[in-house]
Amino acid sequence: MKSDFPIDNKPELRNCPFCGNEAYLIGLFVPYDDDEINEYQVGCEECGIHFNQSWEYDAIVDLWNGEYYKNEQKTEKEIY
Numbered sequence: 001m002k003s004d005f006p007i008d009n010k011p012e013l014r015n016c017p018f019c020g021n022e023a024y025l026i027g028l029f030v031p032y033d034d035d036e037i038n039e040y041q042v043g044c045e046e047c048g049i050h051f052n053q054s055w056e057y058d059a060i061v062d063l064w065n066g067e068y069y070k071n072e073q074k075t076e077k078e079i080y
């Protein structure tokens with residue numbers, strides 16, 4: 001996945017909940033009136049699912065990582 005602009009301090013992303021592939025986070029320039037807005041997109045290239053958010057990526061990263069994954073992570077730690 002190609003990013004239109006570099007993203008500093010990329011947050012950690014969980015792998016795709018559907019196929020287990022690595023998730024991506026990219027920044028896109030989206031035309032808006034005579035201007036453009038910065039849009040962030042998190043998702044899985046393999047499955048074609050993604051979330052978009054303008055200007056920030058905190059909400060979509062939270063959404064992607066989610067409480068479900070936090071619980072899963074805890075379970076994994078208990079197993080290993």
Ligand SMILES: [Zn+2]
Nearest residue numbers: 016019044047
């Ligand atoms: Zn996937």
